[in-house]
Amino acid sequence: MAIDQHEIEKIAQLARIRIADDQIGEVTARIAEILGMVDRLQAVDTAAVEPMANPLDDTQRLRPDAVTEENRREDFQAIAPAVEDGLYLVPRVID
Amino acid sequence: MHDYSVAELAQGLREGRFSSVEVTRAHLQRIAALDERFNSFISVDESAALAEAEQADARRAAGEASALTGVPIAHKDIFCTRGLRTSCGSKMLDNFVPPYDATVVSRLREAGAVTLGKTNMDEFAMGSSNETSYYGAVRNPWDTDAVPGGSSGGSAAAVAARLAPAATGTDTGGSIRQPAACCGITGIKPTYGRVSRLGMVAFASSLDQGGPMARSAEDCALLLNAMAGHDPLDSTSSTRDTQDYTAQLERDLSGLRIGLPTQYFGEGLSAATAACVQDALRELQARGATLVDVSLPHSELTVPTYYIIAPAEASTNLSRYDGVRYGHRCEDPQDLLDLYTRTREEGFGDEVKRRILVGTYALSAGYYDAYYKKAQQVRRLIRQDFLDCFEQVDIIAGPTTPGPAFALGAKSDDPVSMYLEDVYTLAVNLAGLPAMSVPAGLVEGMPVGLQLIGQHFDEARLLNVAHQFQQATDWHLRAPGGID
Numbered sequence: 001m002a003i004d005q006h007e008i009e010k011i012a013q014l015a016r017i018r019i020a021d022d023q024i025g026e027v028t029a030r031i032a033e034i035l036g037m038v039d040r041l042q043a044v045d046t047a048a049v050e051p052m053a054n055p056l057d058d059t060q061r062l063r064p065d066a067v068t069e070e071n072r073r074e075d076f077q078a079i080a081p082a083v084e085d086g087l088y089l090v091p092r093v094i095d
Numbered sequence: 096m097h098d099y100s101v102a103e104l105a106q107g108l109r110e111g112r113f114s115s116v117e118v119t120r121a122h123l124q125r126i127a128a129l130d131e132r133f134n135s136f137i138s139v140d141e142s143a144a145l146a147e148a149e150q151a152d153a154r155r156a157a158g159e160a161s162a163l164t165g166v167p168i169a170h171k172d173i174f175c176t177r178g179l180r181t182s183c184g185s186k187m188l189d190n191f192v193p194p195y196d197a198t199v200v201s202r203l204r205e206a207g208a209v210t211l212g213k214t215n216m217d218e219f220a221m222g223s224s225n226e227t228s229y230y231g232a233v234r235n236p237w238d239t240d241a242v243p244g245g246s247s248g249g250s251a252a253a254v255a256a257r258l259a260p261a262a263t264g265t266d267t268g269g270s271i272r273q274p275a276a277c278c279g280i281t282g283i284k285p286t287y288g289r290v291s292r293l294g295m296v297a298f299a300s301s302l303d304q305g306g307p308m309a310r311s312a313e314d315c316a317l318l319l320n321a322m323a324g325h326d327p328l329d330s331t332s333s334t335r336d337t338q339d340y341t342a343q344l345e346r347d348l349s350g351l352r353i354g355l356p357t358q359y360f361g362e363g364l365s366a367a368t369a370a371c372v373q374d375a376l377r378e379l380q381a382r383g384a385t386l387v388d389v390s391l392p393h394s395e396l397t398v399p400t401y402y403i404i405a406p407a408e409a410s411t412n413l414s415r416y417d418g419v420r421y422g423h424r425c426e427d428p429q430d431l432l433d434l435y436t437r438t439r440e441e442g443f444g445d446e447v448k449r450r451i452l453v454g455t456y457a458l459s460a461g462y463y464d465a466y467y468k469k470a471q472q473v474r475r476l477i478r479q480d481f482l483d484c485f486e487q488v489d490i491i492a493g494p495t496t497p498g499p500a501f502a503l504g505a506k507s508d509d510p511v512s513m514y515l516e517d518v519y520t521l522a523v524n525l526a527g528l529p530a531m532s533v534p535a536g537l538v539e540g541m542p543v544g545l546q547l548i549g550q551h552f553d554e555a556r557l558l559n560v561a562h563q564f565q566q567a568t569d570w571h572l573r574a575p576g577g578i579d
Contacts, residue, residue, distance in 0.1 A: 008452065015410060015455040016417075017448055018436035027452070030510060034453050037511050038399040041469050044476075051471035054301055055287045055478060055527020056551065060330040075194040081424035088419050091428050 003032050096121040097257040098574075101166055101314035104260055108155065108165045115155075115165025119148035119209050122167050126212065126258045129578060133234050135243075135252040137172045138180050139212035147209040154207070163321060164207025169262040171250050172213040173220055174200050174305070175294035179210070183296045184218040184228040184246075187416050187423045187442030197294025198326045199263055199305050206321035211259050215249030218444045219413065220270055220298045222246050223516040226507045227446045234503070235278060236575040237541055241500040244274030250308050251278035256578050261309035261318055265295060267302045268401055269495075269520025272532035275308055276495035276544025279534045281561065281571055282308040283315045286552050287527035288333035290319075291326035299408035300331070302401075302524040311571050312533065312561035316340035319554060335552055343555045344562040349383030351560065352488040358394035359493030359519055368543045371536030372494045375545045378567050379492075379560065387488050391480040396473050397522040398514055403457050403470035404525070409447075410454030416442060449510060478526040485550050490560060494519055495532040495544035519546060529554045533561045534570035542570070 008028045012019045019027055073086065082089035096118060099107065107113050123141050130136050144167065151165035175181050175193035182188045196204070204210075217227040225233040225248030233248040235241040236256040243252040247264030251274035254262050264271040266284035275282030283306045290305045297303060307318035319340045326332040353376070360369060380386055418424035418438030425441055428434035443451070457466035484491060496516060506513045523530040528548055535545035545564070549557040565571050 003456070007456075011452050011456050011459065013436075014459060015451050016414075016432070016435040016439055017443070017451060018440040019448075020440075027449070030449055031452055031456070033511050034402060034449070034514075035456070037514070038402050038466070038470075040399045041396060041403070041473055042465065044396065044469075044473055046469060046472035046476070049472040049475050051468050052475035052478065053471060054331070055474075055525065056333070058288070058331065058333075061334075063327065072194060076420070079192060079194065079421045081418060081421075090419055091430050091434055093431055 003028065003035055097125055099260065100310055101260050101317050104166045105163060105317070109160070115148040115151040115209060116145060118165065119144055119167045119211070122211055122259060129256060130258060132239055133236055133252045133256055134231050135215055135233050135249040135256065135258060136169070136212045137182055137184070137215050137230050137249070140179055143179065144209055144211050151207055151209055161205070161207045162317065163203070165209060166207065167209040167211045167259065168203065169211045169214050169250060169253050169259040170200060171216055171247050171263050171265060173216060173265050173296045174263055175296070176200055176210065176213065179213065181213065181296070182229070184216040184230065185442065185444070185447070186229045189229065189423065191422050193294070195294060198291035198328065199295065199322050202324070203321050208321070214253055214262055217246035217248070218447050219296065219409070220246040220265055220267055221409070221446050221450055223269065223273055223513055224506065225249065226503065227444055229444060232503055235500050236578060237279065238500070240502055241541065242277065242503055244277030244500060246270040247308060248274045251275055251280055251282070254278070254280045254308055254310060255575060257574065261307060261314055263305060264308045265303060265305045266524065267298050268405060268524050269517040271306050271308060272495050272520050272530060272544065272546060273517060275532040276542065277500035279542030279570070279573060280308055280310055281312055281315055281531065281533050282306065283319065283531040283554065283557065284523065284529060285319065285323060285554050286333070286529045288331050289529070289552065289554065290322050291329045291332050293326055293329045297412040299405040300412060301408060302405060311565055312558045313341065313344060315531070316344060316558045338555050340555050340558055343559040346559050347383060348379060348560065348563050351384040351490070352387055353379060353384050354387050354389035354484050354488030354491040356389050356391045356394065356484070356491060356493060358391050363497050363518065364494055365498035365538070367538040368494050368496070368498050371538065371543050372545055375535040375564065376492060379564060382563055382567060389484045389488060389491065391484065391522065393473065393476045393480050394522065397477055397525060398518060400470045400473045400477060400525060401521040402453070402514060403466050404474065406450040406454030407457045407467050408454070410451045410458065413447070413451055446510065474525045477522050481526045481528060490556060491548040493546050495546040499538045499541035499543050523548055527551065529557055531557050531561055533564055534573070536570055537573070
């Protein structure tokens with residue numbers, strides 16, 4: 001499947017990564033090469049094959065819904081770029 | 096002192112021939128004197144390491160020593176260390192000081208190991224050459240113009256240069272085995288779920304697995320004893336009992352059936368590397384093993400399958416880096432979208448961005464079935480190939496890499512050519528199997544590795560075969576020149 005610059009811009013927006021205008025051509029070319037390489041899979045007949053998400057076919061365990069951790073809010077907020085009154089700061093979302 | 100193995104250090108400490116402070120100081124001095132050449136460490140906290148060593152000596156004096164008490168080791172900078180910066184080789188985490196220890200780190204601490212520092216790596220473990228690190232490339236101690244392999248290249252180089260007797264690594268597609276092969280050391284990737292992933296910065300969650308890197312199979316077994324085991328805080332951690340991985344080391348190899356996949360000895364493998372691997376196999380044969388030709392018919396699909404699954408999982412895992420809770424944040428964001436997109440533009444390097452974009456594409460509406468689901472289906476076929484082989488043989492053997500370490504810069508502009516470096520290692524992660532790399536010879540002065548692949552949870556057998564090989568050969572004892 002060929003991919004064009006417009007699609008890369010859309011994917012970059014979904015991935016929340018800004019790509020500078022002067023780099024978009026190069027990024028598109030590299031990703032097109034990678035997608036060209038993985039395209040070989042399209043020829044494999046997998047109609048009867050169940051997708052495998054875990055190499056041991058395990059599913060995630062559930063644990064009792066009980067509090068097991070201590071509250072370390074201050075430790076976690078100490079490493080945040082911007083906090084105030086115990087809250088994480090981001091640019092204004094609602095005017 | 097830097098030539099001692101983990102086993103020798105543990106014994107010397109037990110017998111009181113030297114203290115942990117002496118051993119730790121000797122290694123710190125080597126790092127300070129030599130690592131400028133290799134760039135294998137990102138962070139070293141000398142005073143913290145010496146304080147840990149003093150505590151280890153005090154515990155021993157109080158009669159409370161355990162297996163590794165006082166032995167200094169290095170951690171790949173992907174493992175969270177409380178109070179010590181954990182960068183994952185990325186600008187995104189350049190300022191990240193974790194508030195907790197990874198389970199691997201806390202288990203090794205409980206076993207008594209002293210942390211020398213944090214080793215360099217490809218950014219977010221994405222690479223096979225260590226050239227994608229924000230902190231600069233690592234250089235191979237055997238030839239500083241060559242790459243050390245990746246992504247655990249700093250760990251491999253540090254162990255090869257005798258800056259640390261052992262180090263932790265992680266392996267998502269070969270990142271323990273390939274650098275171990277390139278640097279002439281021994282490394283094991285355990286079965287998926289054998290070693291906890293808690294506090295190990297996530298790349299591809301269904302493939303990632305931590306393991307030890309050292310100079311011998313015996314040392315890897317000693318470290319794995321401390322690292323392996325169930326962790327209730329990792330929901331994919333196995334609840335199976337662990338073994339004493341040193342218990343079977345001396346078992347003889349008579350009756351061992353070794354499968355040689357025809358696909359691992361064909362086009363693409365350098366002739367000189369093939370010759371080393373063949374010599375190694377003859378050695379195992381001489382010790383009683385039988386060699387059996389086997390086939391892994393879906394081998395040619397492993398690179399494309401891996402390069403859908405790993406980027407898809409990475410794009411999900413790396414969505415957490417948003418400039419809000421920790422890590423890099425761009426200056427003066429105009430709005431929330433600007434905060435996200437510029438933080439991620441600035442914080443991630445080119446290869447990480449490429450993989451996030453490929454993964455986002457593979458998971459996006461309209462393409463999910465054609466890419467991600469398709470890759471998960473082929474992944475099952477790849478695992479089935481191995482399960483079929485293990486009906487006939489006990490372990491599988493072949494080369495770890497197509498050739499010895501390549502020159503710095505040789506592949507850094509060509510992602511697809513770099514991806515093919517891991518052609519023999521990727522399938523193991525897709526199948527969740529344990530595998531190791533063992534030094535098996537030198538090609539024009541550069542080390543090459545023998546890869547041994549085992550059945551699920553059969554790490555003890557792999558370590559046994561590797562140890563027996565190392566009783567008969569001395570490749571694992573060879574050291575690069577100019578490091579004394």
